[in-house]
Amino acid sequence: MYTYQDLLKVGDDENKRINFVSSVIASHKNSEAYQTAWTADQYDRKRNTEILNYQKVVRDVTGTEIPDTWSPNYKTTRNFFNYFVTQENQYLLGNGVSWENENTPKVLGDDFDTKLQDAGHKALVGAVSFGYFNLDHVEVFWILDFAPLYDEENGSLRAGVRFWQIDSTKPLRATLYEEDGVTEYAWGLDGESYANGMVYKPKRPYKLKLRTTEVDGTEIYDGENYPSFPIVPLWGNKQKQSSLIGIKEQIDAYDLIKNGFLNDLDNAQIYWVVKGAGGMDDFDLVQFLERLRKLRVVDVEDGQDVDPVSVSIPYEAREKLLNRLEQDLFRDAMALDVYNMRSGAITATEIRAAYEPLNTKTDDFEYCILTFIKGILNIAGIEDNPTFTRSALINVQEDIQTVISAAEYLDKEYITEKILSILGDADKASEVLNRMEVQEISTTGYDVSKNGTQAGSDGEE
Numbered sequence: 001m002y003t004y005q006d007l008l009k010v011g012d013d014e015n016k017r018i019n020f021v022s023s024v025i026a027s028h029k030n031s032e033a034y035q036t037a038w039t040a041d042q043y044d045r046k047r048n049t050e051i052l053n054y055q056k057v058v059r060d061v062t063g064t065e066i067p068d069t070w071s072p073n074y075k076t077t078r079n080f081f082n083y084f085v086t087q088e089n090q091y092l093l094g095n096g097v098s099w100e101n102e103n104t105p106k107v108l109g110d111d112f113d114t115k116l117q118d119a120g121h122k123a124l125v126g127a128v129s130f131g132y133f134n135l136d137h138v139e140v141f142w143i144l145d146f147a148p149l150y151d152e153e154n155g156s157l158r159a160g161v162r163f164w165q166i167d168s169t170k171p172l173r174a175t176l177y178e179e180d181g182v183t184e185y186a187w188g189l190d191g192e193s194y195a196n197g198m199v200y201k202p203k204r205p206y207k208l209k210l211r212t213t214e215v216d217g218t219e220i221y222d223g224e225n226y227p228s229f230p231i232v233p234l235w236g237n238k239q240k241q242s243s244l245i246g247i248k249e250q251i252d253a254y255d256l257i258k259n260g261f262l263n264d265l266d267n268a269q270i271y272w273v274v275k276g277a278g279g280m281d282d283f284d285l286v287q288f289l290e291r292l293r294k295l296r297v298v299d300v301e302d303g304q305d306v307d308p309v310s311v312s313i314p315y316e317a318r319e320k321l322l323n324r325l326e327q328d329l330f331r332d333a334m335a336l337d338v339y340n341m342r343s344g345a346i347t348a349t350e351i352r353a354a355y356e357p358l359n360t361k362t363d364d365f366e367y368c369i370l371t372f373i374k375g376i377l378n379i380a381g382i383e384d385n386p387t388f389t390r391s392a393l394i395n396v397q398e399d400i401q402t403v404i405s406a407a408e409y410l411d412k413e414y415i416t417e418k419i420l421s422i423l424g425d426a427d428k429a430s431e432v433l434n435r436m437e438v439q440e441i442s443t444t445g446y447d448v449s450k451n452g453t454q455a456g457s458d459g460e461e
Contacts, residue, residue: 001027002020002023002149003149003152004151004152004158004159005152006020006149007149007159007178018185018197018199021185021197022174022187022197024149025147025161025163027147028161033127034143034144036126036127036241036244037125037142037143037242038144039244039248040242040243040244041125041144043244044081044085044125046079046082048077048251048252050248050251050252050256051075051076051077051252051256051259052075052077054073054075054256055067055068055073056068056071056073071263072262072263074262075259076259076262078255078258080254080333081243081244081247081251084247084333084335085243086121087358088124088243088358088362089124089365091358091390091391092120092362092365092369092390093113093116093117093120093369093388094117094391095388095390095391096113097112097113097116097386097387098387098388099384100385101382101383101384104377104384107380108137109136109137109138112137115131115138115140116138116373119131119138119234119372120234120365120369122140122142123142123234123235124237124242124243124365126142126236126242127235127236127240127241128148128233128235128236128240129141129143129236130142130148130157130160130231131231131372132177132231133226133230133232133376133379133380134230135206138376141160141162141231145162145164146160146163147162147163148233156229157231157232157233158179159176159177159179160176160177160231161175161176162174162177163175171186171189173185174186177231178203178229179225179229180203181204181205181223182203182204182206183201184200185197204223206223206225206230207224208223227381228378232379233372234369234372235371235372236365236368237364237368238364238367243333247332250325250328250332257321257325258322260318261318272292272307272308273307274304275306331357334357334358334361335357335358336358337354362390366388370386404419412436416432
């Protein structure tokens with residue numbers, strides 16, 4: 001693992017810095033954090049590595065294991081991990097960020113909410129993502145394309161290398177981010193050897209000042225940097241680890257049991273006992289079975305006999321185990337199982353109780369999000385307090401009835417706004433209130449907004 005102090009030891013020698021950047025990338029790819037994030041990313045893409053890499057084997061008469069290429073080998077995957085991560089991320093960030101200062105979104109960029117959702121999802125999957133405040137917007141890196149260089153003294157992020165390569169046969173590009181600017185490097189450009197890297201673009205400040213003249217065109221005449229390092233880490237939880245930790249083994253167990261069940265169901269539920277065929281080897285028996293499956297008939301010679309033997313496949317124990325694993329996964333992931341809430345009348349109290357584990361987990365995630373946002377705001381020079389509105393299921397009828405039951409203690413405006421908020425139309429509150437006012441004037445002839453004066457009068461009752 002390389003640190004910020006290792007970068008300082010390299011100095012300004014470009015050849016040494018090229019080799020250092022290359023070594024940082026190689027070391028990062030071999031790190032446990034990178035390997036764990038890569039595996040988690042595969043599970044997030046519904047490519048569960050354990051079941052997809054699983055190979056059934058059989059043993060011959062000598063006990064040697066050989067790949068089983070004869071029997072079915074299903075490799076279906078359940079989408080547990082992506083479901084858990086997406087639910088937590090969108091539960092907190094799905095409605096965007098609310099700001100006290102209306103100018104904050106303009107400084108952070110119009111797409112800040114979507115960038116924050118992207119950063120949050122990647123942080124939950126790979127343990128950490130990184131937000132780079134680039135003048136007027138935020139760019140998102142994560143652990144699979146960014147190698148951080150932490151300070152050995154206090155653990156803060158002081159530098160980092162972002163790298164990308166679309167294919168192993170294509171050039172490798174990297175950017176070294178430091179407090180005093182950025183430098184771009186490349187390997188394998190224009191047929192050059194990958195061992196010989198080059199400075200693709202020399203170090204430059206983060207903020208460039210441009211001017212345009214008729215003679216010289218557009219040119220850079222000055223530049224400046226941020227008051228601190230402009231890249232902020234976003235951790236997915238206080239443990240600073242991938243959300244896959246602790247549930248991967250249960251997902252693997254579910255996939256293995258389910259696919260084993262499928263393999264048994266798809267396999268012939270009738271076993272054939274072939275008598276008088278002692279000279280047949282395994283290959284001959286496989287050919288016999290394939291011919292039987294295709295033609296549905298079999299011919300035997302004198303002294304031979306073929307008898308089917310039916311076998312009932314056990315399923316009750318597997319069904320119970322799969323249900324138990326699924327329940328344990330939702331409990332251990334502290335996720336909301338909405339499929340168990342679809343049937344029957346669910347009260348508001350039951351809904352709140354079902355959401356409690358997800359709320360507890362999201363509280364931890366919100367703390368990490370707020371720390372990240374405050375770091376971005378400090379770089380941008382903004383003072384503001386972000387808040388979030390969580391997306392939750394509700395019992396609409398029960399919640400509306402609760403508001404109506406308290407109507408005698410509340411004013412009309414609050415009741416209207418509250419009911420429309422429950423119905424998901426909070427932005428229509430002003431429109432509805434205006435219509436109610438017009439209707440009341442037309443019905444009674446009095447304008448309640450003018451202390452009960454008759455509509456059209458000069459103010460005298």
